[in-house]
Amino acid sequence: MTAVVDLRADFPVLGRTLDTGPLVYLDNAATSLKPRSVIDAMAGYYDTVSANIHRGKHILSEEASERYEQVRARIAARLGVAPHNVVFTANTTDGINLVAAGLPLTADDLVALPLDAHHSAQLPWRERCRTMWLDASEHATVDEDSFRAALDRSPRLVVLTACSNITGHTADIDRLTAQAHEAGAWTVVDAAQLAPHRLPRIGDHVDALAFSAHKMLGPTGIGVLCLSDRVIDALSPARLGGGTVDWADAHEFRLRRAPYRFEPGTPNISGVYGLGAALEYLDQVGEAELAASDHRLLTALLAAAEARPYLTVLGGLSDKDRLPVLTVTLRGIPDPSPLARALSDSYGVMCRSGYFCAQPYFAAHQLPAGLRIAPYLYNTEAEIEHTFTALDELHRHLARDTR
Known part of the structure; x- marks a missing residue:
């Protein structure tokens, strides 16, 4: 607990006091808070450098370029790939769209999509190709029978969710992508919910993996797309412009090598500075401490939910292969939006209500x-207890009003 208290001082937003008392931020599956070091790194870029990258030979441009590529190399090392396999994007959505727009797919090609996939992992493929759904297991990961049946139909591409943003359950990405590759499919992994907790080592069978900085203590507007050499060779840049070519005259142009051919125009340089600071912060916390924090918080969530019969936990109560993301429905409250507002206004608790950009999953399960x-x-068990006590009081009031 002491470590958590020490961490909390690093996050300026947690110093806010509302009319209801201290702020309790539990909307981290949407976006995380930012430590002071991330904010300072971004401000430092503008204060002391503020130059463009890869555009000049003066010292400020070289400083910015060096830091930019240092962050790329740090991410590549964490993922177990070469720096040329790491592309900076605007976010996870942008990365998946880059792949969907650039692969040589036709309207007749079949793409398999997990039922719990975020809309950003579904819609780019639904717009362009034939698609089929991979049924969700009881944990909102891919159902094994449905997955094998899908591979029997020889899909051109398979999309997988590394961690469900509904239940927090994680999928066995290494095994599933290996099976998809054996069936001749490209594989695309949405790692947006997994990245804040651990960056996976990229196996030989992952062709594209995308995540966002803002969910892992970094700034908004910067994401990462990791591409296999196989996909790089097949992928046409969806956008062209400055930075993507080695040469362009009135008659022809020559594309730069990866990753630069996929990074048009002036990028979010300050965002990369912030992402680098976020990675350094998480490294200082350490993988073991972060995993212990995840386990502690998940245990508190599941225990609190299990003790309340009016709650139904999506994905069940198992803690196996699960991160601290808990979605519940409440008996007698079909629309939890007023409840989320009351949690904020009366108790200072910030969390999310709705369908979490995964409406096909909710619809399929009615x-x-x-x-x-x-x-x-940076959250504590005391904050979780406060939240569920508030839910008890609000449920008694709101469920009574719905009768």
Whole structure:
């Protein structure tokens, strides 16, 4: 607990006091808070450098370029790939769209999509190709029978969710992508919910993996797309411009090598500075401490939910292969939006209500909208207890009003 208290001082937003008392931020599956070091790194870029990258030979441009590529190399090392395999994007959505727009796919090609996939991992493929759904297991990961049946139909590409943003359950990405590759499919992994807790080592069978900085203590507007050499060779840049070519005259142009051919125009340089600071912060926390925090918070969430019969936990109560993301529906409250507002206005608790950009999953299971509680490394068991005590009081009031 001391470590958490020490961490909390690093996050300026947690110093806010509302009319209801201290702020309790439990919307981390949507976006995380930012430590002071990330904010300072971004401000430092503008204060002391503020130059463009890869555009000049003066010292400020070289400083910015060096830091930019240092962050790329740090991410590549964490993922177990070469720096040329790491592309900076605007976010996870942008990265997946880059792949969907650039691969040589036709309207007749089949793409397999997990039922719990975020809209950003579904819609780019639904717009362009034939698609089929991979049924969700009871944990909202891919159902094994459905996955094998899908591979029997020889899909051109398979999309997988590394961690469900509904239940927090994680999928066995190494095994599933290996099976998809054996069936001749490209594989695309949405790692947006997994990255804040651990960056996976990229196996030989992952062709594209995308995540966002803002969910892992970094700034908004910067994401990472990791591409296999196989996909790089097949992928046409969806956008062209400055930075993507080695040469362009009135008659022809020559594309730069990866990753630069996929990074048009002036990028979010300050965002990369912030992402680098976020990675350094998480490294200082350490993988073991972060995993211990995840386990502690998940245990508190599941225990609190299990003790309340009026709650239904999506994905069940198992803690196996699960991160601290908990979505519940509440008996007698089909629309939890007023409840989420009351949690904020009366108790200072920030969490999310709705369908979490995964409406096909809710529709297939005939589920009402849910309430999602998603703590992160700076949250405490006391905050979780406060939240569920507030839920008890609000449920008594709101459920009575719906009768």
